[in-house]
Amino acid sequence: MSASDLPVTVSLRRPGRGASPLRVLLLHGLASGGNVWDSYLGLSRDQPHELWTAELPWRAEQVPGWTGHSPAHWVAQAMAQVPGGPDVVVAHSFGSCALLAMLDGQGLAPDVRDEDGTDAFTRHRLRGVVLVSPFYRAAPEEFTWESVSYYLNGFDRILAEGLRVQSGGRVTGELRQDMALKVRERVGPYGWTAFFDTYLRTPYLRTERFLGPCLVIGGEADFSSFPSDSEALGAALPEATVKILGDCGHLAMIEQAAEFAELTNDFLESAASRPRPAPGRHPISPRGSGTDD
Numbered sequence: 001m002s003a004s005d006l007p008v009t010v011s012l013r014r015p016g017r018g019a020s021p022l023r024v025l026l027l028h029g030l031a032s033g034g035n036v037w038d039s040y041l042g043l044s045r046d047q048p049h050e051l052w053t054a055e056l057p058w059r060a061e062q063v064p065g066w067t068g069h070s071p072a073h074w075v076a077q078a079m080a081q082v083p084g085g086p087d088v089v090v091a092h093s094f095g096s097c098a099l100l101a102m103l104d105g106q107g108l109a110p111d112v113r114d115e116d117g118t119d120a121f122t123r124h125r126l127r128g129v130v131l132v133s134p135f136y137r138a139a140p141e142e143f144t145w146e147s148v149s150y151y152l153n154g155f156d157r158i159l160a161e162g163l164r165v166q167s168g169g170r171v172t173g174e175l176r177q178d179m180a181l182k183v184r185e186r187v188g189p190y191g192w193t194a195f196f197d198t199y200l201r202t203p204y205l206r207t208e209r210f211l212g213p214c215l216v217i218g219g220e221a222d223f224s225s226f227p228s229d230s231e232a233l234g235a236a237l238p239e240a241t242v243k244i245l246g247d248c249g250h251l252a253m254i255e256q257a258a259e260f261a262e263l264t265n266d267f268l269e270s271a272a273s274r275p276r277p278a279p280g281r282h283p284i285s286p287r288g289s290g291t292d293d
Contacts, residue, residue: 007056007057007074008055008074008078008081010054010078011052011053014044014045014050017048021048021049022049022127022268022272023052023082023083023084023085024049024050024051024052024087024268025052025053025078025086026051026053026054026092027056027075027092027096028056028092028093029094029095029096030195031058031162031183032059032092033055033059036251037051037253039253039254039257040264049272052086054078056098058187058191058194060183062187062191067194070106070107071097071098071101071102072098072102072106073102075098075101075102076102079102085124086126087126087127088126088128088129088130088268088271089130091129091132093132093224094195094198096135097136097195099129099131100131100202100205101201103120103124104205104210106204119209119210122212125279127212127272127274128213128268129212129213129215130214130217131215131217132217132252132253133222133224133225133250134216134218134230135198135225136202136230136232136236137229138203138236140203148196151195152192152196157180158223158224159183160177160179160180161223161224161250162251163176163183165251165254165255166251207237210237210239211238212239213267213271214239215240215263216230216237216240217230218243218245218252219244219248219250219251220247221247222250224250225250230244243263245259245260
């Protein structure tokens with residue numbers, strides 16, 4: 001079986017330098033791939049950290065049957081493939097939803113899921129998380145039948161916008177629409193349902209357990225995951241900074257590559273100054289403030 005046939009693979013795209021570089025794992029969104037981070041990688045040549053990209057089963061080619069496991073399962077698989085585990089995870093779009101679900105134990109087997117109140121960052125030994133264009137709603141009541149219709153009937157429009165941005169505007173008109181419809185067919189009803197089901201579960205995330213630094217980056221013109229999603233998630237996380245980038249849609253790492261790289265690299269520099277959480281279980285304090293290791 002070739003690497004392209006495996007549900008999840010990770011690749012070291014930039015080796016670390018120095019005594020103790022961070023291990024950084026980058027996760028892509030639905031119908032995308034590790035190449036979505038190429039602009040960021042090119043702008044981070046002077047950074048000392050190890051940069052890993054994942055190819056997840058919901059990539060553009062779509063691994064058949066991937067929805068038989070939860071998105072959280074596949075994120076856990078990717079994190080396990082980074083030697084020593086990642087210090088920081090950077091996740092985009094649906095990848096952000098899947099990462100948050102994994103950190104909270106949604107969709108994981110009982111022997112993997114944490115139910116003892118342990119801080120999610122300590123459990124996974126993370127020094128920080130960057131969430132780019134995340135899908136998030138604070139309350140179940142914020143989802144309506146109109147929400148379902150918007151994301152179902154407008155799915156091809158969302159995919160077409162991704163094709164426009166990633167092609168640098170070279171794919172236009174009917175060709176772009178035809179390509180978007182073909183991608184929609186590859187994703188299929190099961191892939192779309194896995195996405196929307198993960199989105200629907202975001203109000204139930206126990207965000208008070210995410211006791212570590214988070215950077216949330218949204219796009220002012222994003223009509224896929226709205227800026228309000230980023231702002232709501234930032235408000236729900238105990239230690240989050242939210243940045244909404246102007247003249248930017250769903251792909252900040254491409255549309256505002258320089259600003260995205262500066263924000264992300266500044267966050268990594270700050271994360272590198274923090275000690276990595278020690279292995280073991282460290283229950284959250286009654287006040288929810290956690291403890292530093």
